[in-house]
Amino acid sequence: MDGFPKLDRNELRERMRAEFERMLEKVADAVDDAPRGRWIRDSEEPVRDALDHFRAVTYETALQLKVDAAEAAFPPSGQRDNPATLPS
Secondary structure, three states: OOOOOOOOHHHHHHHHHHHHHHHHHHHHHHHHHOOOOOHHHHHHHHHHHHHHHHHHHHHHHHHHHHHHHHHHOOOOHHHHHOHHHOOO
């Protein structure tokens, strides 16, 4: 363990829930909108793009939650550097 708090997995789920729903809609639309006989050819790229976008947003959100958790673990800089709070 690196000494930093873990990110809040429930918070990640909550933040990504709407993005997940949007991704599923894009996947379903891509498959439904592909013409008969070209389902794979015409839906594969839009589905890949939707999944790639979801992957990137998920990763960025997880990293931000990790940074937020790490920042919350430290006192504000004014409290660390305040001479009145330093031992004499």
